Amino acid sequence: MQFRYSDVFYDHFTSPRNIGRPTGADLCGEYVSGLCGDSVRVYLDIEDGVIKDIGYNVCGCSVAIAAASLTSELLRGMTVEQALALTDEEIADKLGGVPDDKIQCSFLMHSAIEDAIKNLS
């Protein structure tokens, strides 16, 4: 049966927030899915362990785009620890659900953030 996406999902997919690199966001992370080729590059401005600003570029399916947008909103103001603790289920829930076979697309952005934070010295 065809999966029905939520209004929240469509809102983020059609009007994604925080696209591009914000001024001062010097920390960069990237994730390219080895399975589907979808990619996310994230830019973070972190001060005293808190995400002050965030931006990204995403190339992928609707779930990858909507999830990147929603995640960018969720993460602003979070501590690095809180950001890392975010799960794919939480992101999918906040999007109003995604099909089971696309859940990994909702976590691409988070994987890019993990990559960025790895570079945090």
Added chain:
Amino acid sequence: MIYADCAATTPVSEGVLEEMLPYFREDFGNPSTIYKTGRNASRALENARERIAAVLNCHPTEIYFTSCGTESDNWALTGPVMSGKRKHIVTSMTEHHAILHTADYLEKHGCTVSRIAPQSDGIVSADALRAAVRDDTAIVSLMYVNNEVGTIQPIHEAAAAAHERGALFHTDAVQAAGHMKIDLSAGNIDLLSVSGHKLHAPKGIGLLYIRKGVYPDNFIHGGAQERGRRAGTENVAFAVGLAKAFEERAAGMEERESLLLAEREHITERILSEIPQSYLNGDRHTRTAGNMNFSFGGTDGESLVLLMDIEGVACSSGSACTSGAVNASHVLRAMGVSEELAKGSVRLSFSDPVGMDNADKVCDAVKKTVAKIRHLSGWHEER
């Protein structure tokens, strides 16, 4: 909304719907019965067969109604290997899955299958097919028109290659019927599949043409319908609708094709010249008048389709992201299109001309959508 997905399905025409209605109401009878409503239904069914045969230039007894193109393809491939000793199948890598998956199934049950790669322009060379045909080849199956890239295949040469070694020849004409002239009078095509909903008849009706003297195994058992070869109470209303659709599409075909061609060239020219890193998949000229298939670097097929919908254009992509992996179009990949470009592909397909104003609206929607996706992906900054 501009509907640019006629290769997926077409709306039922008013004329088709009108002709079908009596067979849901007063003449609803089972055509196997002997009272009046059944006799009327039976007469309509045979009349539909005659009308279709007149358009295809064949004999009515060579037309067998089925439920869809996929069923016809399943029968066309399974029937010949079940009825004879030859167990080898030759087909192309760019067939519809109705052929490819049936070939896979038959392979599991003891057949051998040769799948021929297309050229980079999407055309399957008849010489390559010829080289694969053997003395134990039961059937060569090559589609008339490719469903993704619209390329017209050299079916007459392929038929000759099959017959040289005593094999049968089948063509999946689902994308050709109603969109280009099909003339079966030469007698070189043994089996041909059609699907009703691709030519403005309803979903749920198709046909398999079986040339007189060709005897694939019977496909559905349990009744005398369709001369005992495909049992099941006949879908009279839909068969009547299919006949009407064939007649409607045959009328004015040349004029329609010429208008479609002008629109296709206009859209193609604008897209290729106005969008950087855009590519037309499939030979530019040896394709049906209503088909275009483009790839755009730095994009994604599913996102293109959904955003095009928001711009008021319904179209499709051969690539889909499921189960965490992109199922890049098997047709584009077989043609040698890179994974990235296969992923960012979109098909525009028309059955009737939409007018140059709408053609321009389609171009504008494609431009806007590609630009939006590339903005999201940071594509311009990277290049």
